[in-house]
Amino acid sequence: MSPEHWTRPSRPDEQTRNGTASGPAATSAVPTREQVIAGLRATSEGGADLVQLLTPEGQRVSHPDFDIEVTDEQLRGMYRDMVLVRRADREGNALQRQGQLGIWVPLLGQEAAQIGAGRAMRPQDMAFPSYREHGVAWCRGVDPTELLGIFRGTDHGSWDPNTTGMGLYTIVIGNQCLNAAGYAMGQRFEGRVGNTGGDSADNEATMTFFGDGATSQGDVHEGMVWAAVYDAPVVFFCQNNQWAISEPTERQTRVPLYERARGYGFPGIRVDGNDVLASLAVTRWALDECRHGNGPVLIEAFTYRMDAHTTSDDASRYRLDDDLEAWKLKDPIERLRVHLVREQIADQEFLDSVDAEADELAQRFRDFCVNMPEPPPERMFSEVYAEESPVVAAQRQDYLQYLDGFADSAAGGVH
Amino acid sequence: MGQVTMAQALNTALRDSLRADPNVLVFGEDVGALGGVFRITEGLAAEFGEQRCFDSPLAEAGIVGTAVGMAMYGFRPVVEMQFDAFAYPAFEQITSHAAKLRNRTRGAVELPMVIRIPYGGGIGGVEHHSDSSEAYYTHTPGLTVVSPATPADAYSMLQEAITAADPVVFLEPKRRYWTKAEVELPAATEPMHRAVIRRAGTDVTLLAYGPMVATAMEAAEAARTEEGRDVEVVDLRSLSPLDEDTVCASVRKTGRAVIVHEAPVFGGYGAEVAATINRRCFHYLEAPVARVGGFDIPYPSPKLEEHHLPHTGRILDAIAELQWEEDR
Ligand SMILES: Cc1ncc(C[n+]2csc(CCOP(=O)(O)OP(=O)(O)O)c2C)c(N)n1
Ligand SMILES: [Mg+2]
Numbered sequence: 099m100s101p102e103h104w105t106r107p108s109r110p111d112e113q114t115r116n117g118t119a120s121g122p123a124a125t126s127a128v129p130t131r132e133q134v135i136a137g138l139r140a141t142s143e144g145g146a147d148l149v150q151l152l153t154p155e156g157q158r159v160s161h162p163d164f165d166i167e168v169t170d171e172q173l174r175g176m177y178r179d180m181v182l183v184r185r186a187d188r189e190g191n192a193l194q195r196q197g198q199l200g201i202w203v204p205l206l207g208q209e210a211a212q213i214g215a216g217r218a219m220r221p222q223d224m225a226f227p228s229y230r231e232h233g234v235a236w237c238r239g240v241d242p243t244e245l246l247g248i249f250r251g252t253d254h255g256s257w258d259p260n261t262t263g264m265g266l267y268t269i270v271i272g273n274q275c276l277n278a279a280g281y282a283m284g285q286r287f288e289g290r291v292g293n294t295g296g297d298s299a300d301n302e303a304t305m306t307f308f309g310d311g312a313t314s315q316g317d318v319h320e321g322m323v324w325a326a327v328y329d330a331p332v333v334f335f336c337q338n339n340q341w342a343i344s345e346p347t348e349r350q351t352r353v354p355l356y357e358r359a360r361g362y363g364f365p366g367i368r369v370d371g372n373d374v375l376a377s378l379a380v381t382r383w384a385l386d387e388c389r390h391g392n393g394p395v396l397i398e399a400f401t402y403r404m405d406a407h408t409t410s411d412d413a414s415r416y417r418l419d420d421d422l423e424a425w426k427l428k429d430p431i432e433r434l435r436v437h438l439v440r441e442q443i444a445d446q447e448f449l450d451s452v453d454a455e456a457d458e459l460a461q462r463f464r465d466f467c468v469n470m471p472e473p474p475p476e477r478m479f480s481e482v483y484a485e486e487s488p489v490v491a492a493q494r495q496d497y498l499q500y501l502d503g504f505a506d507s508a509a510g511g512v513h
Numbered sequence: 514m515g516q517v518t519m520a521q522a523l524n525t526a527l528r529d530s531l532r533a534d535p536n537v538l539v540f541g542e543d544v545g546a547l548g549g550v551f552r553i554t555e556g557l558a559a560e561f562g563e564q565r566c567f568d569s570p571l572a573e574a575g576i577v578g579t580a581v582g583m584a585m586y587g588f589r590p591v592v593e594m595q596f597d598a599f600a601y602p603a604f605e606q607i608t609s610h611a612a613k614l615r616n617r618t619r620g621a622v623e624l625p626m627v628i629r630i631p632y633g634g635g636i637g638g639v640e641h642h643s644d645s646s647e648a649y650y651t652h653t654p655g656l657t658v659v660s661p662a663t664p665a666d667a668y669s670m671l672q673e674a675i676t677a678a679d680p681v682v683f684l685e686p687k688r689r690y691w692t693k694a695e696v697e698l699p700a701a702t703e704p705m706h707r708a709v710i711r712r713a714g715t716d717v718t719l720l721a722y723g724p725m726v727a728t729a730m731e732a733a734e735a736a737r738t739e740e741g742r743d744v745e746v747v748d749l750r751s752l753s754p755l756d757e758d759t760v761c762a763s764v765r766k767t768g769r770a771v772i773v774h775e776a777p778v779f780g781g782y783g784a785e786v787a788a789t790i791n792r793r794c795f796h797y798l799e800a801p802v803a804r805v806g807g808f809d810i811p812y813p814s815p816k817l818e819e820h821h822l823p824h825t826g827r828i829l830d831a832i833a834e835l836q837w838e839e840d841r
Contacts, residue, residue, distance in 0.1 A: 200639070200815055201639060248639060248814075250816070251637060251639070251815030252814055254814055269641050269642075270601075270602075270641050271571055271599075272602075314571045315571060315602065316575075317602070343542070343543045343547065344543045344545070344546055344547035345568050345570075349569075349570060410550075415546060415548070472816055475817060475820045487809070489809050490810060493808045493809060500827070
């Protein structure tokens, strides 16, 4: 039975799925657990609704709605992006294992979704990420070393959202979707949407990133409601990596996530999240729709979290290796590499140079990490309010004095 | 029985409660196969099945809101918020619905439910994983708010909370989850709403709860060895209601009081305790009631939390300023 069958109410004259005479319509439409899972994954194997431009075997295929022209240089560029981002990510994991980071949140497996989306953005656009968006950060020009503070515990994110067009990582699930809707409403209110002619190059859009688990959160629902009723130029980019820590997607939804958009009144598209070309194509289209005043758009990037949720997580407690093995065959980097080589877009020398660059990045990332200075205590007292509150000022003074007491006694001991 | 961690004690309390009462349900994010991110629900789904212990969608308002509905239907839901700050999406359900339904229905509807919240800092958590949110809940009439400090209390108080007639916000000091103690389970400690003296003393009363009880005990020991002061430590256990009698008996005896909590001092729970002491022990006080807490700043990044959280040094400083005779 197709998933469409049970997602629409069944007619009284319809047979129930086990062939017996139908009972009440509502009851006969209830899917089994297996049907829910099948429905959620219905398009993951290349069905009509899944946008794919590069097969897992690296074969370029066309799509009636979302084909794009990309230059060889752009293709090589995205390959480089993905390799470098993955390398920094793996180094992050290693640094945590070696005690240099408190925690790391791996992006492994989601490179294509993020690089495709990130490269579709323009400088004037704004990204509202969750906490796994290292690939998006890379595309926004946030150096990977700037991510380290959060995970080493020295700060909450060191980049400036205003200059980078990249909001800070958002750990509370779903919050950013509302913030993105509001930001996009601002873009529309200020007339930065739908301009034609000479001004069209200045049109802006917003994109927010969140996970499959986040789609259950009220903030995400409300974000979509607001964006819809104000025609806000925002792309809701959901990376469905199949897991929310230990919970599979079927714990969050009965229907494929992209289908939810219809209920809000805007388009929803499921893209192969391991296909960087398709991710680029769909996101570019979606951002353009927003810039033209036809937003919002929901994109569900169908992908897989290849590593544990974080370095604190033990995925073996809740999922089987079979799935992982199957998804390895769909690796986003490998399929582009095969394509580049087969089509003679890249030679060995290029691939080697990217690997060498990745080694350099990993080294720089590591060096930066282990040499990060400890934040001075006075830092935590600043930037609480525009004008320092007398309460905080007094606390700072007291505490620094308290610490000074130790400095004196240490010095005293030397004499 | 031997050494038991607080996490194990909580796990056992949930298990025993599920066994004792078929209406008890456990749900929340990742509490099933994973056993919760802190493993407090480990093994429960396997033992009691998906009907009794289950993973919820990722929505805290949903978790508490459905728990209210289930409690109305006759269940005793015990729900888990994954971390302190992740309970805020459920704030409306907790404060406007769970807390008020008895009153709104003039007692017709009872809501026996427990909202378990791992809270506080000291684990090097990234943003939003270290809040001390107790004052939001203690400020809400209709909620019972408790926080155990030891494995034995964790077991006994959670069991009692599950049998309570009204919603209980059960605050678990996550940095003490792995603290071990010699405990025989099942353990029955003092009733949930009673404060207890953890260390008897005559010079000054240190009042603490949850994660700060162990810190207060360390400070008391340091005060004895370093300053020769005899410190009494009171573990409040129940924040709402507050066991005023135990608190006041101690302060009347010592004449001095210091309240310690991780939460920011301004508008913090310590203000309520201080007001109670002022009201009931004014003539016994040798010095103003002191408060030691987190600074009035957003919880800092992990590398700075040791400065933010109260520790022995800051507690000793506060004690030193209590207008001792020798300083007068
Ligand atoms: C409001 C809130 N509740 C719970 C958490 C704890 N938590 C962190 S990540 C996560 C799962 C998120 O899954 P998903 O949205 O699919 O994103 P992914 O981690 O897979 O990228 C949970 C429950 C949180 N950060 N915020
Ligand atoms: Mg996910």
